[in-house]
Amino acid sequence: MHTIICVKQVLDPEIPPAKFKIDPETKKVIPPAGVPPVISVFDERAVEAACRLKDKNKGKITIISMGSAKAADVVRHTLSMGADDGIVLTDDAFENLDSFGTAYVLSKAIKKIGAFDLVLCGRQAADWGAGQVGSILGEMLGIPIITLACNIEVTGQALKIRRIVRDGFEVLEAPMPSLITVSSEIGLPRLPGGMGLMMARRKVIPTWKAVDIGAEAAMLDKANSHTEVTGLSVPTRKSECEMITGVTLVEAAGNLAARIIKLV
Amino acid sequence: MSPVSATYWGISGYIIFWVFFVVAAGLFVQRTWFLFRLIRLGKPENRFDHMGQRINNMVREVVTQRCSLKSVTRKDLAGFGHAFLFWGFSLFFLSYIIFIGLAGGFGLASIILGGTFERVFSSILDIAGLFVTIAIVWAAIRRYIVRPARLQMSAEAGIIMGMVFGLMLLHFLGDGFGLASAGVTTSWPPISGAIARLLSGSSISNLTLKHVYYSLWWLHYFLILSFAVYVPRSKHMHILASIFNEIFIPLGQKVVIEPIPVEEQENFGISKIQDFTWKDLLDLYSCAVCGRCHASCPAQLTGKTLSPREVIHNLKEHLLEAGSALLTPQPVTAKDGQPKEMLGGVVTEPEIWACTTCGACQEVCPVGIEHVRKIIGFRRNLTMSQSKMPESAQLMLRNMQSRGNPWAGVQSMRLRGDWTSGLDLKILADGDTTDTLFWVGCTGALVERNVKATLAMAKVFKAAGVDFAVLGDAETCCGDPARRAGYDFQFQVMAEQNIEMFKSHGIKQIITSCPHCLNTIKNEYPQYGGEFKVVHYTEFIADLIKQDKIKLSNELNSTLTFHDPCYLGRYNHIYQEPRGILQSIPNAKLTEMERSKSSSFCCGGGGGLMWIEEQPGTTKISHMRLEDALKTGADTVVTACPYCLQMFEESIEHKGIQSKLKALDLVEIVEAAMKQS
Ligand code: SF4
Ligand code: SF4
Numbered sequence: 001m002h003t004i005i006c007v008k009q010v011l012d013p014e015i016p017p018a019k020f021k022i023d024p025e026t027k028k029v030i031p032p033a034g035v036p037p038v039i040s041v042f043d044e045r046a047v048e049a050a051c052r053l054k055d056k057n058k059g060k061i062t063i064i065s066m067g068s069a070k071a072a073d074v075v076r077h078t079l080s081m082g083a084d085d086g087i088v089l090t091d092d093a094f095e096n097l098d099s100f101g102t103a104y105v106l107s108k109a110i111k112k113i114g115a116f117d118l119v120l121c122g123r124q125a126a127d128w129g130a131g132q133v134g135s136i137l138g139e140m141l142g143i144p145i146i147t148l149a150c151n152i153e154v155t156g157q158a159l160k161i162r163r164i165v166r167d168g169f170e171v172l173e174a175p176m177p178s179l180i181t182v183s184s185e186i187g188l189p190r191l192p193g194g195m196g197l198m199m200a201r202r203k204v205i206p207t208w209k210a211v212d213i214g215a216e217a218a219m220l221d222k223a224n225s226h227t228e229v230t231g232l233s234v235p236t237r238k239s240e241c242e243m244i245t246g247v248t249l250v251e252a253a254g255n256l257a258a259r260i261i262k263l264v
Numbered sequence: 265m266s267p268v269s270a271t272y273w274g275i276s277g278y279i280i281f282w283v284f285f286v287v288a289a290g291l292f293v294q295r296t297w298f299l300f301r302l303i304r305l306g307k308p309e310n311r312f313d314h315m316g317q318r319i320n321n322m323v324r325e326v327v328t329q330r331c332s333l334k335s336v337t338r339k340d341l342a343g344f345g346h347a348f349l350f351w352g353f354s355l356f357f358l359s360y361i362i363f364i365g366l367a368g369g370f371g372l373a374s375i376i377l378g379g380t381f382e383r384v385f386s387s388i389l390d391i392a393g394l395f396v397t398i399a400i401v402w403a404a405i406r407r408y409i410v411r412p413a414r415l416q417m418s419a420e421a422g423i424i425m426g427m428v429f430g431l432m433l434l435h436f437l438g439d440g441f442g443l444a445s446a447g448v449t450t451s452w453p454p455i456s457g458a459i460a461r462l463l464s465g466s467s468i469s470n471l472t473l474k475h476v477y478y479s480l481w482w483l484h485y486f487l488i489l490s491f492a493v494y495v496p497r498s499k500h501m502h503i504l505a506s507i508f509n510e511i512f513i514p515l516g517q518k519v520v521i522e523p524i525p526v527e528e529q530e531n532f533g534i535s536k537i538q539d540f541t542w543k544d545l546l547d548l549y550s551c552a553v554c555g556r557c558h559a560s561c562p563a564q565l566t567g568k569t570l571s572p573r574e575v576i577h578n579l580k581e582h583l584l585e586a587g588s589a590l591l592t593p594q595p596v597t598a599k600d601g602q603p604k605e606m607l608g609g610v611v612t613e614p615e616i617w618a619c620t621t622c623g624a625c626q627e628v629c630p631v632g633i634e635h636v637r638k639i640i641g642f643r644r645n646l647t648m649s650q651s652k653m654p655e656s657a658q659l660m661l662r663n664m665q666s667r668g669n670p671w672a673g674v675q676s677m678r679l680r681g682d683w684t685s686g687l688d689l690k691i692l693a694d695g696d697t698t699d700t701l702f703w704v705g706c707t708g709a710l711v712e713r714n715v716k717a718t719l720a721m722a723k724v725f726k727a728a729g730v731d732f733a734v735l736g737d738a739e740t741c742c743g744d745p746a747r748r749a750g751y752d753f754q755f756q757v758m759a760e761q762n763i764e765m766f767k768s769h770g771i772k773q774i775i776t777s778c779p780h781c782l783n784t785i786k787n788e789y790p791q792y793g794g795e796f797k798v799v800h801y802t803e804f805i806a807d808l809i810k811q812d813k814i815k816l817s818n819e820l821n822s823t824l825t826f827h828d829p830c831y832l833g834r835y836n837h838i839y840q841e842p843r844g845i846l847q848s849i850p851n852a853k854l855t856e857m858e859r860s861k862s863s864s865f866c867c868g869g870g871g872g873l874m875w876i877e878e879q880p881g882t883t884k885i886s887h888m889r890l891e892d893a894l895k896t897g898a899d900t901v902v903t904a905c906p907y908c909l910q911m912f913e914e915s916i917e918h919k920g921i922q923s924k925l926k927a928l929d930l931v932e933i934v935e936a937a938m939k940q941s
Binding site: 014 | 524530532644647648649650651653655658661662665666667668672737751752753754757
C-alpha cells in the first residue's frame, strides 16, 4: 500500500500575539526572527494516520511538501515518524499560490511519483485555514474525496473511513485510491523513536522544481489566480471586566444570572 | 599442641581439617564463579584505565572506611559501627589465616604459637573482638528494636549477625579454654585471659578443659568455613563485590551519562539484564541494602513509589533469578518458567519517571553504585524504543524537537532574544566572534521570572567591565531535558549543533546561568568533540570579586539561606563560591539548612521533571524543601538555578507565605549589593 501525504510548513502557532506582525502593503505575514516554522498540526495528524496504517498493513509512505527549501526540516520530521521518502517542491513560481494553484502543483508532483493507493492531507492548514487544497487535489487527480476522517482502516481492497459530522460521525467505504483529509480527532501524533530519528537523518530529500514536475506556467500565473487577497489585518481583541456584587452570596448569584441573561 | 594434630576416632585432625576446607572452598568457588559468569552477561565497558589510581582510590575508601564514615551524621552514627566491624573483622580474618590456617592446617603451631607474637596479636584481637561484638549488638538493636526507616528487617542480616557474634564468642571462649588447659594465667589478652583465670580457679579438670577447648576450636573452624560459604550466597556478597566496585567507580564525574553506542540499532537503553554493562551488574552485587540512598531520595521521601534501594535490590534478585536461565544453553520453553519482565515488572514506569536525577543516592552510597544512569537507561528504552512516556514528557520533547526549547504555550511569554532589548549587548550574528559567551539558557531567556535574573546578570557583567557576547535568538536548548528524559537522539542533535555554533563564533569560554547547562556543556559536550572552558556564573562572579572588579558594598540586612542546586553542587562540586559571595555582602547573615552542600535536597525540578508531571505521592518535593528553608528562620532563600528559583516561588505561593520568605537568584542579590556608580 502506497500512501502519499501532502504536508505544509507553517508559522509556529504558539508564538505570542505580540510577535505576530503583518505587512499591510504586501498583504503578507512577516515571519518573526528566531522562530523556526513547524509542521501544520493537521498534516502531522495525517502522517500519524498513515503511520498507523503502515504499522498494521505494511506499505510505503511518501511525503510531499510545497514551500521554501526550509520545508526539508518539516519533511525530515515526518520521516522520523515513520515515512519512507520525502520530496520538497520549491520554485519561485510556487510562491503565494492560492489553494487552486497549490493543488495543481501537488497533483503534478503526485502524478510524477506514480502509482499510489491513498492520498492524505490535513483537514486544513494551520495558517490560512482555507481547507480547500485537499478537495481540489482529489478533483484534479480524479479520485474519490472523503473529508474530516477520524479513523481509517483497510478492509481488503477498500478503505473504511469514520468521518466527523456535526452531530457525531458517519462510516463510509471508499475504493483505493482515494483522497482523505484527516481531522484532529484521529489522535496525538507519535514522538519519533530512536530508530526513526536515525533513519531520517541519513535520508536524502530531493527538491523538485516546476520543470521537474512539468507544471505549466499559465497555471502558476498569479493573474489566473482564483483568489485575491484584498486586505490583511490582525484582529483586535478587547476584553472588559465587570464586577457583579451583592450583599449576600445569594443576591450576588442572582445579579450574575440576570446579567448573563441580558448578554444572551 | 594444636587441635589439628590430634586424632579423632582414628582419623587424623589434618585430614578432617583439609577435607572440610576443600569442600567449603569448592562451594565458595562454585558460587563466585556463577556470580562472575552472570556479570559477564553485561555489555563491555572500559573501566580499566588508570588502574593504579583506581586501586589507590579503593584502598583509600575501604581501608580507611571513608566509604561508610562519610555519611555519619549526628542522627545516623551507623557508619562508625560499620567501620569498627570492618577493621575488627579484618584483623580476625588475618588471625584465621595465621592461627587457624598456618598454625592449625599447616602444622606450624610450634613456630607461631606460644611466643610474644601470639600474645600481642591475641591481645589486639581481644580488643578488636570487643568492638566487633559491641557493633554487632548495636546493629541488632537497630534492626530488631529501634529500626530507622532506611533499614529493612531481613533474615539474611540476622543470620550474618548471628554468625559474626558466634565467631567472636568462640574466639573468646576458645582462647579462654585453650589458655586454661595449657595452664597459662595471664592478664593479656584481657578477655580470654580473664576467662582462663576464671576456669583455672574452678574445679574443672585439665582434661575436660582440653576437650572443651578442642571442641570449641573445631566449632570455630566450621563456623568460619560456613561463613565463607554463606557470604557469597547472601546480601553480604557486598563484602566481596564492593571492593571491586570501589575500583571501578567513575573517576571524574560521579554521574556519567554515556552517549548511545553507535552500534545500537533497535533496542535503545535498558530493558533487560543483557542491556546493562558489566559494571552495572557488579553494582547490584555490591549493594549492602543499607538504605542510605532510600533515606536521601527526594522521590521516596515525598511518598513516590521510587526507592533507589529497592530498584537496586530488586534488580539484583532479578539478575540472580533470570540470569541463571540465561546461562543455561537451552532456551526456556515453558511459558510459566519465564522470569518477570525487567522493565515494567521489576522496575515500574512510575518509579522510573519519579527520579529527578538529583544524585543524592549516589552521593551517599557507600559502595559507589551508579543509580542514575540505570534509570536514564530505562527511560531511553521507554522513549526511544517503545514511545512510552507520560504525556507531559512527550509534550516537552516535542517542543524541543520543533521549537528548540522545552517551554511552550502560555509559559513562553517571551521569545528568545527579547530580553536583550534595551540593553546595549553584543549579540552574535553569523560570522561574529567572541572569546566569552554568556549562555543564557531556555528558562532564563523565556520564563518571565527567570528573565529578571538574566537581566541582573547582564547588568552585573557590564558593570564589571566584562567583555562578553550573547547569542540572542540564535540560542537553542543545551539538550539537558532530552538527555535526562532518555530521548538521547534529540540531545545529540542539539549538542552537535551547539558545538558547531560555538566553534563558528570562535568561543573559548562559556558562562552559564543554569547549572544544568553547565553540566551538559562542560561534562557532556566533550563526548561529541566540544571542549570549551565552561564556568558557572557563581564561579565567574566570585572571581570578579577577587579581582576587585565587583564591589559588594551595599548593606543587605537580611538573613539568607543558600539552596545548593543538585547540578551545581553534587554534579559539579561548586559549594564554596556562592557562599563566599553571599558572605562578602555587608550585613548579610548566612544560615545553613540541615540538608545542605553535598547532602542538599532536590527542589524537584531536575531530570526533566520541570516539565514532566510529578508522580503521585504524599507531597511535592518542592514543598518539602521549602520546609527545610523555613526551619532556618531566614527571610530569603537564595539559589543559583532557574528551576530551583521557580520551584521555590511556586511553593512559597502555594503556602501563601510571600511576606515571610522570598526566593531570589544569587545574581539578583549581587546586583542589589553592588555599588551604584
Ligand atoms: S537521583 Fe535522586 S530522585 Fe533519583 S533515585 Fe537517586 S535520590 Fe532518588
Ligand atoms: S544502593 Fe548503596 S546506598 Fe543504596 S542500599 Fe545499596 S549500598 Fe546502600
